[in-house]
Amino acid sequence: MKAWKKHILLLGVCAWTCIGCQSQDVSKQPVQEPIEKPKVEDIRVSFAAVGDNLIHGAVYYDPMHRFDMDYRSVYDPVKPYLQGVDVKNINQETVLGGKELGLSHYPLFNGPQEIGEAVVEAGFNWISQASNHAMDAGEKAILNQLSLWDRYDHVIATGMNRSQEEKDRPRILTVRGMKIGLLNYTYGLNGLVTPQGKEYLINIIHEDAIKADIAKLKSNCDVIIASMHWGVEYAYVPNEEQKQLAQLLNEQGVDVIIGSHPHVLEPAEFLTNKEGKKTLVYYSLGNFLSAQDRGDTMLGGMAKWEIVKDGTDGSIRIEHACLYPTVTQYNHDLADFKVYLLKDYNNDLASSHYLSQTISKQYLIDLTNQIMESVEGIDIIY
Secondary structure, eight states: OOHHHHHHHHHHHHHHHHHHHHHHHHHTSOOOOOOOOOOOOOEEEEEEEEEEEOOOHHHHTOTTTTTTOOOHHHHGGGGGGTTTOSEEEEEOOSOOOOGGGOOBOTTSOBOOHHHHHHHHHHTOOEEEOOSTTTTTTHHHHHHHHHHHHHTOTTOEEESBOSSHHHHHSOEEEEETTEEEEEEEEESOOTTOOOOTTOGGGBOBOOHHHHHHHHHHHHTTOSEEEEEEEOSOTTOSSOOHHHHHHHHHHHHHTOOEEEEESSSSEEEEEEEEOTTOOEEEEEEEEBEEEOOOOOGGGGEEEEEEEEEEEOTTTOOEEEEEEEEEEEEEEOBTTSOOOEEEEGGGOOHHHHHTBTTTTTOOHHHHHHHHHHHTTTOOSSEEOO
16 A cells, blocks of 8 residues: 555544544533422411400300300300411400409400410410400409410410510511511500500500501511401491501501401401502401390401412412301300301201391391402302
8 A cells, every 4th residue: 555545544544533532522521410499388377367255244144154164165166167277366355354353344344264265275376455445454454364375375465565565575476487477456445544654555556656566577577467456336348547557557568457346247358559569458357256236246257368488489478368257156045155157057046046036047148248249359158
């Protein structure tokens, strides 16, 4: 073979060999897999709230309970609906100062502490105390009631305070890592006043104070819920003051508002401010327990909802908002007080009600439909 041809052949072999070597080297380089961030699960916390626990004398003079003073049976019918719920709120309308101060009812209430024990036994763990009757039995009754809740490590009470320091302390619940700030105020005290220098005893609605309290919570909480004692008694619709305050709370960043005081149901709605912040508002959940003698005051509501903290971006959303109407039941002897969900109520019970000439299951359904006619995005469950 001529030298120049041999030289060309060798160059070709070398070139082919080098190309093969390069190809082989490339194929052996590790493949860079895309890095996936670990998925963070959403945090879900469930809530329930009911209306006024209004303890008239007929409740604690009930012959069924007069001697043993055990009121657990009053709340037994609704207890299953509270099981498994994380945060369960009740509005303690009337103070539970206990028998030592003398039991009394309308117009100046003081109830037995055994009622509070039954409330906790039923499952409630957030007690709203700011109401127009909070000062009825004086400072001692307030201190006694606060000591009652102190017996239970899992119970948080709002709206009353032993000192200015306690009033200034933010009320925060932590559930599965979600921090929930709690607020509670009343419009007034039926003309009564707190002792001079002890205005801290009861939280009164003042817009500047509310804004300041919300500001304290914002930097430490994921969610803020306000329990508001407001409105007009026996009115089926919120008044302008309720609407204005609800808008204020929405603009300040409150997520849910629970209304009490009117003793009857009022509608619920979602408010949205200009930044897109949504607030769920139950304007009034009516009476939960009472011995009032009007048919419409026998109808209340158990509100339920879930708050979700998004695992990806930390945003907050409200899901599964609903309302279970409730019924206060007591018989012709003004005895055997119980609270039922309307879905479990029937006309046999209604026929034995003290107000049987007014009360029927259909009457209660029709009244609920009348009040909740315009409600959107909140399920009503009968």
